[in-house]
Amino acid sequence: MKFKLLLLLSFIFIVQIHAQDYIFGKIASEEGIEMPEVTVINIRTDERVATNSDGHFMISGRDGDELRFIKSGYERMDKKVTKDNLGAPLNIVLVRQTALIAEVEVKRGLTGDLKIDSKNLNRPKKVEKLTSDLGLYLHQKSDPRIMAAKAGEFVQPKGQGFSIGKAKNKWDDVDLMSYLRESLGDQYFVDLKIEKALIQHFIYYVLKSGFERKQILKFGYCSDADLMRFQRTVLVRVSSYRAPQTQR
Numbered sequence: 108m109k110f111k112l113l114l115l116l117s118f119i120f121i122v123q124i125h126a127q128d129y130i131f132g133k134i135a136s137e138e139g140i141e142m143p144e145v146t147v148i149n150i151r152t153d154e155r156v157a158t159n160s161d162g163h164f165m166i167s168g169r170d171g172d173e174l175r176f177i178k179s180g181y182e183r184m185d186k187k188v189t190k191d192n193l194g195a196p197l198n199i200v201l202v203r204q205t206a207l208i209a210e211v212e213v214k215r216g217l218t219g220d221l222k223i224d225s226k227n228l229n230r231p232k233k234v235e236k237l238t239s240d241l242g243l244y245l246h247q248k249s250d251p252r253i254m255a256a257k258a259g260e261f262v263q264p265k266g267q268g269f270s271i272g273k274a275k276n277k278w279d280d281v282d283l284m285s286y287l288r289e290s291l292g293d294q295y296f297v298d299l300k301i302e303k304a305l306i307q308h309f310i311y312y313v314l315k316s317g318f319e320r321k322q323i324l325k326f327g328y329c330s331d332a333d334l335m336r337f338q339r340t341v342l343v344r345v346s347s348y349r350a351p352q353t354q355r
Contacts, residue, residue, distance in 0.1 A: 130188060131165040132197030134158050134176060137331055138338075142201060146177040150185075169193070180204055180290075203290065203331065277327030283320060284310045286329050287337060299345050313337070313344050 134145045141162030148155050149166055150173040158164045168174065172188040174197075181201040188197075278286075287310055288296075296306045314320065318340050323329050 128167070128169050128193045129165055130168045130172075130174065130192055130197060131163070132192075132199060134162045134164065134178075134199045134201060136181075136201060137203065138335060142178060144178070145201070148175040148177070149173075150175055176201060203334075205328075276324040278324045280311065280314055280320075280324075282327070283314065283323060283329065287334070290329075290334060291338070299341070300349065301345070309345075309348055312348055313340055316340070316344050 134142045134147075136142055141160075143158055143160045143162060145158040145162070145164070146155060147158065147164045147166055149168050152167070152172075154166055154168075156164055156166045166174070168188055170188060170190050170193065174186045174188060176184045176186070176199055178201055181203055184199065184201060186197070186199065284307060288306060293303055293306060296309065297303065301309050318337060320333075323333055
């Protein structure tokens with residue numbers, strides 16, 4: 108009898124050791140926005156789940172397991188599960204990845220008029236071809252005889268040169284516009300009732316309305332604080348931008 112009781116207790120003990128609990132929690136961005144479609148992986152079991160529209164998830168696991176959180180455009184995050192996580196919600200914050208955008212040079216300034224700006228930014232095909240052909244011509248090596256001094260002509264001795272003027276910014280407004288649109292996503296502006304065709308024009312409108320960006324353009328880097336500052340400016344300017352459209 109004692110042997111059977113001992114055997115039963117041993118079986119219960121083994122089941123308790125290998126029993127699975129459930130880990131649940133919520134995932135949000137640095138701005139506190141719930142994040143759907145985040146992949147949650149239990150590294151030990153390779154079980155995978157995705158967060159719902161409110162950023163919530165639930166996955167089986169136990170003390171000592173390692174969870175991995177993956178979302179396109181955000182830094183990957185790993186979290187070690189403790190006993191405290193088995194009885195309380197697990198709150199995860201994902202950090203946005205820093206995106207580098209190629210430098211683009213714009214010759215003309217923006218006027219704020221969509222028709223005029225679209226013409227200035229989208230040059231005709233003839234102008235594009237002429238610019239391309241001119242670039243190829245300028246990269247060709249000149250015949251040394253063309254620049255050689257003529258007989259009896261004074262030649263200025265060569266010396267070490269020097270540069271003047273301010274250093275060129277790493278970004279311009281087009282670079283910053285592209286970064287803001289890619290980082291926030293078109294849906295952010297659509298939710299503000301800005302048509303997709305006008306998103307680019309609206310961003311330029313916000314930038315030209317007094318958004319301070321001198322340091323951003325100089326170093327070619329937009330921090331999370333700058334991104335949040337832009338979003339606050341958007342909320343202030345969106346009503347004045349939509350006003351002429353509603354009046355029409």
